[in-house]
Amino acid sequence: MKLRNIRPHIPPSCIIRSSWGTVKSLNGLATDIFDILDLGGKIFKNREVLRYSYIPDTLPHREREIGSIARILIPALWGDTPSNIIIFGMTGTGKTVVSKILMKALQEKSNFIKERNLRTFMEIQEEMSDSESVRCLNSALSIIDHDDVLGPEMSQQLHRQIRSIYINCQQMDTAYRVMTQVANRLLPFSDEDRLPVSGLPIDEVHSRMLSKLDEASSLVIIILDEIDRLIMKVGDDILYTLTRINEDLQRTRVAIIGISNNLKIMDYLEPRVRSSLGSEEIIFEPYNALQLKDILEHRAKEAFYQGSIQDNVVSLCAGIAAQENGDARKALDLLRVSAELAERDHSPKLTDLYVKMAQKKIETDRVQQVVKSLPLQSKIVLYSIIQLKIFGRIKTTTKEVVETYSNYASKLDLIVLGRRQVVNLLNELDRLGIIQTKVISFGRHGRTTVIESNIPNTDVLSSLQGGLLSELKGLKPKVIYRPSF
Ligand SMILES: Nc1ncnc2c1ncn2[C@@H]1O[C@H](COP(=O)(O)OP(=O)(O)OP(=O)(O)O)[C@@H](O)[C@H]1O
Ligand SMILES: [Mg+2]
Numbered sequence: 001m002k003l004r005n006i007r008p009h010i011p012p013s014c015i016i017r018s019s020w021g022t023v024k025s026l027n028g029l030a031t032d033i034f035d036i037l038d039l040g041g042k043i044f045k046n047r048e049v050l051r052y053s054y055i056p057d058t059l060p061h062r063e064r065e066i067g068s069i070a071r072i073l074i075p076a077l078w079g080d081t082p083s084n085i086i087i088f089g090m091t092g093t094g095k096t097v098v099s100k101i102l103m104k105a106l107q108e109k110s111n112f113i114k115e116r117n118l119r120t121f122m123e124i125q126e127e128m129s130d131s132e133s134v135r136c137l138n139s140a141l142s143i144i145d146h147d148d149v150l151g152p153e154m155s156q157q158l159h160r161q162i163r164s165i166y167i168n169c170q171q172m173d174t175a176y177r178v179m180t181q182v183a184n185r186l187l188p189f190s191d192e193d194r195l196p197v198s199g200l201p202i203d204e205v206h207s208r209m210l211s212k213l214d215e216a217s218s219l220v221i222i223i224l225d226e227i228d229r230l231i232m233k234v235g236d237d238i239l240y241t242l243t244r245i246n247e248d249l250q251r252t253r254v255a256i257i258g259i260s261n262n263l264k265i266m267d268y269l270e271p272r273v274r275s276s277l278g279s280e281e282i283i284f285e286p287y288n289a290l291q292l293k294d295i296l297e298h299r300a301k302e303a304f305y306q307g308s309i310q311d312n313v314v315s316l317c318a319g320i321a322a323q324e325n326g327d328a329r330k331a332l333d334l335l336r337v338s339a340e341l342a343e344r345d346h347s348p349k350l351t352d353l354y355v356k357m358a359q360k361k362i363e364t365d366r367v368q369q370v371v372k373s374l375p376l377q378s379k380i381v382l383y384s385i386i387q388l389k390i391f392g393r394i395k396t397t398t399k400e401v402v403e404t405y406s407n408y409a410s411k412l413d414l415i416v417l418g419r420r421q422v423v424n425l426l427n428e429l430d431r432l433g434i435i436q437t438k439v440i441s442f443g444r445h446g447r448t449t450v451i452e453s454n455i456p457n458t459d460v461l462s463s464l465q466g467g468l469l470s471e472l473k474g475l476k477p478k479v480i481y482r483p484s485f
Contacts, residue, residue, distance in 0.1 A: 043305065043350050044303060047336070050332050052329070056298065059098060066098055068282055069085060069098070072280050077106070082221075083255070084255055084258070084276055086227075086257075086266070087259045087282045088282070088283050089285070092328045092329035093284040093285070094284060099259060106164070110161070163221070166223045167181050170229050174233070174234055175234060175238035176202055178224070179202075179205045179238070180205055182209050182213070182222060183208055183212040183213075213252045214251050217252055219254075220252055222257070223256075224239075224242075224257070225259045226259065232268070239273050243256060243273055287322065287331075288326060290318075292321050292328060296314045296332070300314055304350070313338065313352060316352050317334040330362075338354040338355045341354045341358055367455050367459055367463070368463040383464050383472065384401050384404035386457050386460050387477040390457060391476065392479070393479055395451070401451060403478040407477075411472060411475060412468055412471060412472070423449075435452065436453070437451050438450050
């Protein structure tokens with residue numbers, strides 16, 4: 001939003017701009033710049049509803065999965081230890097949100113049951129003498145009705161607390177980190193016993209985790225989200241430890257919920273870890289366009305003012321996201337960014353035009369983020385492809401890329417990678433969706449790999465520019481003219 005667009009609301013002659021970002025009118029009254037910018041179309045009623053951190057009240061089209069997981073977890077409310085669970089599903093299929101909601105519901109139900117037991121016990125106790133208190137507890141337990149949650153047999157385990165620990169293994173990606181996280185999450189934030197983030201021998205971390213778990217005297221459900229990343233990074237030793245941990249505990253029991261994007265991850269586990277972790281498998285299928293539409297409609301009702309979005313906007317966002325793997329996160333992103341663009345434009349309504357703009361913006365942002373985070377050698381390979389494109393080679397070959405890259409890398413005094421290593425980097429760029437590679441056969445004359453980038457040069461170059469690569473400015477690529485592909 002440029003200030004130029006809002007000037008008509010305040011006569012330009014009355015405005016001076018101060019260095020600290022407010023606009024002052026000449027009569028001496030300071031007006032907050034945000035008041036001035038906040039003039040136009042209001043679309044968002046509550047933008048938090050479309051953020052990742054928001055946990056919705058309802059999860060349409062996940063009732064079956066929620067039911068299946070709840071059925072596995074319900075023994076927790078009877079004082080038993082539920083089976084371990086592994087949840088699989090592609091990105092944005094609701095695995096994390098479903099697990100978080102279920103943990104909250106389980107916790108609430110367990111607190112409710114505990115309170116109810118206590119109330120019943122107190123009521124009976126009031127009518128009886130102290131000497132009868134033990135008998136009284138037994139009667140209290142026996143009169144609690146056997147509803148769908150409570151089993152017929154009440155045991156001393158009934159009073160075992162349920163605690164859940166959520167761990168994102170992309171961040172906690174070593175055995176040390178996972179174990180310290182388990183121990184620390186059982187302690188108050190200011191507790192002196194909290195384990196340091198590094199520096200202890202792993203055996204000590206293990207034994208301190210065990211003692212903290214046992215002191216908790218609870219049923220502890222550990223959710224290992226993105227477990228595939230942990231396994232790929234450090235193997236399955238930590239999972240072996242966690243799935244066997246009940247053998248070393250007296251008062252606490254542990255159940256594990258693993259969440260993975262990668263269905264094949266079980267192949268990387270030792271058979272005994274596989275059978276323990278995967279004793280219950282739940283699969284989250286990608287959403288289709290109609291399901292995504294339902295999900296978005298629920299959110300849109302809370303997020304936007306009535307009448308502020310065009311009728312077809314939700315279907316359009318759902319359709320686009322359905323084509324891209326049925327990812328609910330993408331669908332929500334698209335809706336949020338479209339609304340932000342419309343609001344920034346002071347448009348009174350969110351229309352499909354903004355969805356198209358948002359789609360482009362999200363893709364550009366993604367590409368720029370990926371390109372910026374590439375290792376230097378990959379950046380030079382990509383820079384070579386873009387330079388070849390600028391010099392007319394919209395489709396280029398491995399040979400041209402390798403030669404151009406070698407020239408650039410040596411100009412920058414870097415180690416020059418061999419052909420095979422460059423091909424590996426090309427494959428990685430292809431996997432990231434930055435370029436496309438395709439093998440073309442020339443019959444008797446052999447085969448060649450054709451490389452192409454459909455991303456606008458400016459988007460890539462703006463992320464590559466600066467740093468060492470600016471030294472390559474003006475250096476032409478090695479174009480080898482061959483027939484067009
Ligand atoms: N059925 C649903 N109803 C409402 N919102 C949903 C539903 N499914 C997913 N979402 C929302 O979509 C977003 C992505 O969901 P979530 O993070 O649970 O996906 P995920 O399967 O864990 O993805 P990843 O594998 O990338 O971690 C979240 O904002 C979540 O609230
Ligand atoms: Mg997730």
